[in-house]
Amino acid sequence: MSLVLLLLPLILFPAFGELIPDYNDPYSPIFTDKPVYTWTDKIKMTIISPSWNTDTHLIDSIGNTEDHPIKVGTSNYFLKPYRFTETDVNSGIFTAEVVLTGFSHDVDGDGDADTNPRTFGTGPTSGFLEVDRDSSITISFEFANGVVLTKSVPISWNLGTIDFLNEPIFSDNSVTIRVIDTDMNLNPEAIDHLSIHIISDSDVAGINVNAIETSENSGYFVATVSLSQNSPSSGNRLYVFPGDEISAKYDDHTLPKPFSKSDSLEIKTSTNVDSSIPPLERLNNSSPKFSDSFGNALESFSSNIQMQIVGTIKNDHNLKQNFVYIFQVKNADNYVESISWIQGELLPEQSLDVSQSWIPPKSGMYEVETFVWNSFDNPMALSPLMSTEITVE
Numbered sequence: 001m002s003l004v005l006l007l008l009p010l011i012l013f014p015a016f017g018e019l020i021p022d023y024n025d026p027y028s029p030i031f032t033d034k035p036v037y038t039w040t041d042k043i044k045m046t047i048i049s050p051s052w053n054t055d056t057h058l059i060d061s062i063g064n065t066e067d068h069p070i071k072v073g074t075s076n077y078f079l080k081p082y083r084f085t086e087t088d089v090n091s092g093i094f095t096a097e098v099v100l101t102g103f104s105h106d107v108d109g110d111g112d113a114d115t116n117p118r119t120f121g122t123g124p125t126s127g128f129l130e131v132d133r134d135s136s137i138t139i140s141f142e143f144a145n146g147v148v149l150t151k152s153v154p155i156s157w158n159l160g161t162i163d164f165l166n167e168p169i170f171s172d173n174s175v176t177i178r179v180i181d182t183d184m185n186l187n188p189e190a191i192d193h194l195s196i197h198i199i200s201d202s203d204v205a206g207i208n209v210n211a212i213e214t215s216e217n218s219g220y221f222v223a224t225v226s227l228s229q230n231s232p233s234s235g236n237r238l239y240v241f242p243g244d245e246i247s248a249k250y251d252d253h254t255l256p257k258p259f260s261k262s263d264s265l266e267i268k269t270s271t272n273v274d275s276s277i278p279p280l281e282r283l284n285n286s287s288p289k290f291s292d293s294f295g296n297a298l299e300s301f302s303s304n305i306q307m308q309i310v311g312t313i314k315n316d317h318n319l320k321q322n323f324v325y326i327f328q329v330k331n332a333d334n335y336v337e338s339i340s341w342i343q344g345e346l347l348p349e350q351s352l353d354v355s356q357s358w359i360p361p362k363s364g365m366y367e368v369e370t371f372v373w374n375s376f377d378n379p380m381a382l383s384p385l386m387s388t389e390i391t392v393e
């Protein structure tokens with residue numbers, strides 16, 4: 001009797017044509033399509049097992065028997081037996097998919113859970129499996145009696161990122177904002193979305209826009225916002241002015257360790273809005289004129305007598321423009337005798353005279369230069385430099 005029991009496995013064993021793995025040379029024929037998964041990913045699994053290609057003219061299946069089951073699961077939930085099917089009639093390669101369904105969690109802070117955790121399915125596709133944030137998925141296959149191969153892959157949440165895709169950004173154009181957070185790919189078989197908040201210096205309340213996943217399973221979300229300096233913010237339009245800083249924010253409620261599951265973090269990016277008018281054409285700066293203290297034009301200049309340097313700037317555009325108007329006088333040795341400036345703002349189509357007094361210290365040749373910048377903080381010339389030579393008697 002005992003002899004029969006001993007012989008039976010030995011007789012049956014070769015019939016399957018199975019290979020015993022060499023444990024000194026670890027053989028791991030179970031593969032996953034990613035090294036780490038997020039909580040709502042789709043897992044694509046592959047098992048290379050030529051010995052289970054029982055019929056070279058048919059698609060074989062493995063894992064769906066009680067004798068040699070495949071189990072896909074975490075420490076709390078599992079699918080067993082789960083069927084893998086051969087990729088071709090004679091490949092010996094078996095594949096299956098499982099969609100992770102996460103756990104009950106509010107991903108956007110509105111108080112309602114946004115996931116639908118569930119565990120069911122028998123393979124090779126359409127299996128659903130609940131997972132926790134920092135768990136792992138183990139795939140095990142009893143490919144020969146008492147010989148179980150396993151593969152484990154971790155699950156974790158990811159820190160989202162946000163960026164503007166089309167810099168530089170012009171005030172009469174649009175801006176595309178992208179959030180990458182694979183944790184928000186809540187359904188790997190459908191387009192998901194998330195909310196982005198965008199503000200400008202001219203509209204600090206800003207607008208909320210809906211960012212749409214770029215494909216069913218990308219975890220990349222984009223929103224396009226049109227910018228306008230003439231119309232107030234509404235819908236997907238944001239009120240901005242050239243020179244404004246605009247900021248886009250996304251609240252990530254799916255944060256990796258060491259954050260807790262209930263933490264959220266504002267992910268933010270900022271950039272400046274520029275004008276589409278070339279910088280040197282933003283203001284028109286005329287050649288300086290010279291006058292006495294009463295405003296009468298001067299034909300000649302004398303040392304130690306105060307004179308006025310008068311510049312004219314004009315804003316030809318339909319945008320207000322901050323400016324710093326700089327006067328600089330250099331002597332024949334190229335030494336700066338005088339420098340001064342006036343800061344202000346020009347309204348659309350406005351023209352302005354700016355003047356500065358100067359007393360020539362002695363006779364000689366001088367060069368009077370005027371130039372216009374937008375600011376001292378972030379200097380950029382708004383018009384070409386104007387230069388005039390004068391002779392002081």
Ligand SMILES: [Ca+2]
Nearest residue numbers: 055058060089
């Ligand atoms: Ca086959």
Ligand SMILES: [Ca+2]
Nearest residue numbers: 106107108112
């Ligand atoms: Ca929610």
Ligand SMILES: [Ca+2]
Nearest residue numbers: 187190192216
């Ligand atoms: Ca999706």
Ligand SMILES: [Ca+2]
Nearest residue numbers: 158160183254
């Ligand atoms: Ca996240």
